[in-house]
Amino acid sequence: xxxxxxxxxxxxxxxxxxxxGVSFSAEEGELLCLLGPSGCGKTTMLRVLAxxxxxxxxxxxxxxxxxxxxxxQQRDFGLMFQDLALFPHMDVFGNVAFxxxxxxxxxxxxxxxxEELLDLVELGNYSHRKVHELSGGERQRVALVRSxxxxxxxxxxxxxxxxxxxxxxxxxxxxxxxxxxxVGLTSIYVTHDRDEAFTMADRLIFMNHGxxxxxxxxxxxxAAPADGFVARTLGFKxxxxxxxxxxxxxxxxxxxxxxxxxxKRDSINTPAGSAQTILIDEAVVAISNDSANEINSFQGVIxxxxxxxxxxxxxxxxxxxxxxxxxxxxxxxxxxxINQSVSVYVDSQAIRFLDGSE
Amino acid sequence: MTVGRILLIVPLAYLAIFFIYPLGSIFAxxxxxxxxxxxxxxxxxxxxxxxxxxxxxxxxQAVVSTLLTLTIGLPVAFLFARYEFPGKTLLKAVSSLPFxxxxxxxxxxxxxxxxxxxxxxxxxxxxFGLDDPPVxxxxxxxxxxxxxxxxxxxxxxxxxxxxxxxxxxxxxxxxKVLGAGSVRTFYHVTLPLLLPAIVxxxxxxxxxxxxxxxxxxxxxxxxxxxxxxSIYELTAKLFRLPLAGALAIIQLGFTYFFLLFYSKFxxxxxxxxxxxxxxxxxxxxxxxxxxxFVIATILLLLTLLSPLVALVVRWITLDGGxxxxxxxxxxxxxxxxxxHLSPITIxxxxxxxxxxxxxxxxxxxxxxxxxxxxxxxxxxxLADALVMxxxxxxxxxxxxxxxxxxxxxPIDLRGSWLILVIAHSLVAYPFVIRSLLPVxxxxxxxxxxxxxxxxxxxxxxxxxIELPLIAPALLVGATFAFAVSMGEFGxxxxxxxxxxxxMPVAIFRFLGLPGAANLSMALGMSCLLMVVVSLGFIAIxxxxxxxxxxx
Numbered sequence: 083x084x085x086x087x088x089x090x091x092x093x094x095x096x097x098x099x100x101x102x103g104v105s106f107s108a109e110e111g112e113l114l115c116l117l118g119p120s121g122c123g124k125t126t127m128l129r130v131l132a133x134x135x136x137x138x139x140x141x142x143x144x145x146x147x148x149x150x151x152x153x154x155q156q157r158d159f160g161l162m163f164q165d166l167a168l169f170p171h172m173d174v175f176g177n178v179a180f181x182x183x184x185x186x187x188x189x190x191x192x193x194x195x196x197e198e199l200l201d202l203v204e205l206g207n208y209s210h211r212k213v214h215e216l217s218g219g220e221r222q223r224v225a226l227v228r229s230x231x232x233x234x235x236x237x238x239x240x241x242x243x244x245x246x247x248x249x250x251x252x253x254x255x256x257x258x259x260x261x262x263x264x265v266g267l268t269s270i271y272v273t274h275d276r277d278e279a280f281t282m283a284d285r286l287i288f289m290n291h292g293x294x295x296x297x298x299x300x301x302x303x304x305a306a307p308a309d310g311f312v313a314r315t316l317g318f319k320x321x322x323x324x325x326x327x328x329x330x331x332x333x334x335x336x337x338x339x340x341x342x343x344x345x346k347r348d349s350i351n352t353p354a355g356s357a358q359t360i361l362i363d364e365a366v367v368a369i370s371n372d373s374a375n376e377i378n379s380f381q382g383v384i385x386x387x388x389x390x391x392x393x394x395x396x397x398x399x400x401x402x403x404x405x406x407x408x409x410x411x412x413x414x415x416x417x418x419x420i421n422q423s424v425s426v427y428v429d430s431q432a433i434r435f436l437d438g439s440e
Numbered sequence: 441m442t443v444g445r446i447l448l449i450v451p452l453a454y455l456a457i458f459f460i461y462p463l464g465s466i467f468a469x470x471x472x473x474x475x476x477x478x479x480x481x482x483x484x485x486x487x488x489x490x491x492x493x494x495x496x497x498x499x500x501q502a503v504v505s506t507l508l509t510l511t512i513g514l515p516v517a518f519l520f521a522r523y524e525f526p527g528k529t530l531l532k533a534v535s536s537l538p539f540x541x542x543x544x545x546x547x548x549x550x551x552x553x554x555x556x557x558x559x560x561x562x563x564x565x566x567x568f569g570l571d572d573p574p575v576x577x578x579x580x581x582x583x584x585x586x587x588x589x590x591x592x593x594x595x596x597x598x599x600x601x602x603x604x605x606x607x608x609x610x611x612x613x614x615x616k617v618l619g620a621g622s623v624r625t626f627y628h629v630t631l632p633l634l635l636p637a638i639v640x641x642x643x644x645x646x647x648x649x650x651x652x653x654x655x656x657x658x659x660x661x662x663x664x665x666x667x668x669x670s671i672y673e674l675t676a677k678l679f680r681l682p683l684a685g686a687l688a689i690i691q692l693g694f695t696y697f698f699l700l701f702y703s704k705f706x707x708x709x710x711x712x713x714x715x716x717x718x719x720x721x722x723x724x725x726x727x728x729x730x731x732x733f734v735i736a737t738i739l740l741l742l743t744l745l746s747p748l749v750a751l752v753v754r755w756i757t758l759d760g761g762x763x764x765x766x767x768x769x770x771x772x773x774x775x776x777x778x779x780h781l782s783p784i785t786i787x788x789x790x791x792x793x794x795x796x797x798x799x800x801x802x803x804x805x806x807x808x809x810x811x812x813x814x815x816x817x818x819x820x821x822l823a824d825a826l827v828m829x830x831x832x833x834x835x836x837x838x839x840x841x842x843x844x845x846x847x848x849x850p851i852d853l854r855g856s857w858l859i860l861v862i863a864h865s866l867v868a869y870p871f872v873i874r875s876l877l878p879v880x881x882x883x884x885x886x887x888x889x890x891x892x893x894x895x896x897x898x899x900x901x902x903x904x905i906e907l908p909l910i911a912p913a914l915l916v917g918a919t920f921a922f923a924v925s926m927g928e929f930g931x932x933x934x935x936x937x938x939x940x941x942x943m944p945v946a947i948f949r950f951l952g953l954p955g956a957a958n959l960s961m962a963l964g965m966s967c968l969l970m971v972v973v974s975l976g977f978i979a980i981x982x983x984x985x986x987x988x989x990x991x
Contacts, residue, residue, distance in 0.1 A: 132889075132893050133892075133893075134889050134893070153892070154889070155892050155893070155894075155895045155897050157893075159893060160893065160894075161890070161893045163890060165886055167884060167887050167889070169890075169891075169905060170887075170909070171908045171909055180891065180894050180896070180904075181894035181895055184894055184895035184896050184900065185895060228894070229894075232894060232895060
């Protein structure tokens with residue numbers, strides 16, 4: 083039986099649904115990532131789980147017990163806020179010790195535990211620093227160990243690393259991930275950042291407009307995004323609307339860049355005349371200076387070129403639409419200047435049809 | 441929230457009995473008795489050129505006073521917001537003292553400086569061998585305007601510099617990079633951002649000048665009476681209570697109107713605070729123009745404080761006496777001084793009433809502030825202005841209301857010192873609200889929630905998280921309440937029984953008695969009052985959060 087299960091949860095603010103019929107569960111020790119744009123209901127989800135807001139309907143079961151009406155201080159959960167909410171009138175020690183003192187632990191135990199935790203995040207000498215004397219990264223770490231200190235049974239994170247620069251964020255991500263796995267803590271981590279989700283998650287939950295769109299491991303999600311929203315969240319850029327012209331072993335689909343030929347998949351129903359969402363991985367789009375004459379070859383003009391360190395990323399205008407594709411940095415065959423005419427080839431095997439709408 | 445609702449009954453009942461009921465009684469009285477019901481008193485007032493003149497005078501003197509206050513206050517606000525100089529902290533603390541000075545002390549200070557025997561005149565007379573005092577501004581409008589500006593400029597400085605010093609200087613920098621000169625930057629960027637603060641400070645300053653009593657009564661003389669003084673005269677001298685009631689109602693209407701706007705703008709000016717830490721926005725003056733400005737403004741400030749200094753000098757040098765001499769007079773009892781009350785008793789009265797006032801104001805103010813924070817946005821301004829109303833209702837009106845409402849069954853408090861303390865607490869508790877509300881509104885609710893998630897029950901959340909965070913604001917509010925009670929004059933003058941005489945009332949009575957000994961007594965008490973109040977304020981200055989307190 084899962085440790086946490088949420089079923090058909092609803093929560094509206096002033097009549098506007100923020101969480102709209104959400105069900106999911108978490109196994110003991112599992113690390114879930116809630117992934118979605120701001121305003122999709124992630125934060126509300128956490129607040130309801132923590133007991134800060136009561137759900138309008140639905141049930142939350144934890145360890146076999148319904149906890150809908152339990153006060154936050156009785157849940158033994160942890161929540162790391164987006165703005166961290168460190169207590170400004172206490173020093174680092176006071177902040178980390180707060181939860182332990184609430185459990186009425188004897189002071190020598192509190193001291194030992196706090197010191198141990200501060201060592202864990204390399205803040206051993208920071209006990210008596212004031213909160214406002216800390217740097218951004220130090221604050222995040224204090225907030226992290228403050229929520230770890232009372233040994234919560236479920237730890238939740240609300241985009242806690244959002245405000246940090248990239249290098250610091252990445253180093254903290256792996257630090258947090260390592261600690262959570264060492265402790266074996268069941269956690270829910272909210273983010274809108276794909277890479278952060280990939281670093282942290284055992285399982286991803288994609289949320290949009292208060293609903294869950296897809297759940298699965300990162301690998302599963304990348305292999306089969308449920309719809310255009312999930313694909314975009316995962317970082318795919320070539321997501322095109324299309325209308326099927328001919329059904330059969332080889333499909334003909336009309337889309338903004340022209341008519342594409344694709345291989346029929348058994349899993350998806352594609353009758354002639356139906357509207358589809360097409361996903362083309364930009365890594366498999368080939369580019370050359372020859373003029374297009376094959377099937378799935380299109381003539382276009384480069385409108386944008388972005389240097390990505392190991393390659394260029396190109397944006398090519400084709401007909402009414404455009405495709406993103408990659409090009410090697412130094413290639414004798416292909417010229418990739420802006421306004422250059424190129425031909426673009428899409429492997430028919432690499433064209434995928436998404437279930438949902440765009 | 442049920443506990444909160446139950447607690448709210450306490451201040452609401454208090455306000456109903458001690459504020460709304462007395463004001464209602466005034467209103468009822470102004471409408472006449474049952475047999476003679478009607479708007480007769482209003483008709484009389486609004487057809488009498490004398491009272492129409494009083495209304496008009498009250499408005500325009502408040503406008504002129506406010507403009508003068510702004511002229512002095514804005515440069516000082518700019519000085520404190522943007523420049524660092526030696527002694528800044530002390531100067532800041534001292535510069536806000538006039539606002540908390542009892543009106544009677546301010547009036548005494550101006551008399552000590554500009555009176556016919558004041559320091560300026562005696563200096564000029566001895567210097568040029570004149571027989572008559574050359575500066576004659578007592579009992580003129582000039583001295584009223586000066587005293588109002590002196591009294592209120594600190595409001596402008598506090599409110600405006602709080603916002604100004606938190607305004608990101610990068611905004612001005614951006615405007616300059618985009619090609620705006622200094623003048624246009626100020627006009628298009630700085631001024632619009634400061635406007636809510638300037639407007640709310642002006643409205644407050646206007647409201648104080650509008651209901652001014654002590655200053656006008658002592659300095660102005662009979663031909664310059666404001667509505668407030670007229671109410672006092674109708675009540676205490678002419679005994680025409682229906683007319684006084686009608687006039688009080690008219691004044692109340694004006695004040696509520698100002699406070700409503702004040703509350704609206706005040707909210708806007710608080711919302712933007714905290715944009716940049718204060719340290720990064722101010723710096724030492726570098727160019728010579730800046731240096732001249734800083735030095736000139738500091739000199740202006742010191743000049744402003746001169747009435748208070750004059751008060752002390754005049755007291756000490758009175759009749760060629762010395763400090764020890766005057767001090768001994770102040771505490772001596774053998775003259776069987778004012779109505780057989782020793783000065784010690786009078787001082788003790790003021791102190792104990794002030795302490796009880798602080799306790800009541802803290803309780804009432806804290807509960808109301810919490811309730812207002814929970815009121816939905818739509819009603820907040822309305823509620824805010826309503827609970828601030830006692831501040832805008834003149835103390836004389838309040839005292840007058842108590843005489844007609846609380847001087848007869850079911851509630852008869854005549855002769856009790858309670859009536860005095862209650863009146864003081866009504867004038868004082870709005871200050872607790874003003875210092876507490878910004879902190880409560882600005883408090884990050886995540887802090888409470890974080891504590892709850894970490895296992896703290898609501899009681900512990902309050903004791904361990906909220907109380908330590910609001911404690912400095914409570915302290916500031918308490919000090920304001922203390923100062924207000926110590927200096928309260930209008931209501932006390934009407935309500936006080938001889939044996940409960942407070943310092944401001946005693947000062948006024950001493951002034952009315954002939955002889956150097958009585959003058960020395962009035963001056964001495966004024967000095968003492970000034971010192972007590974100043975000490976309190978300088979002591980709490982270091983507990984201030986930025987922007988908190990003083991509105």
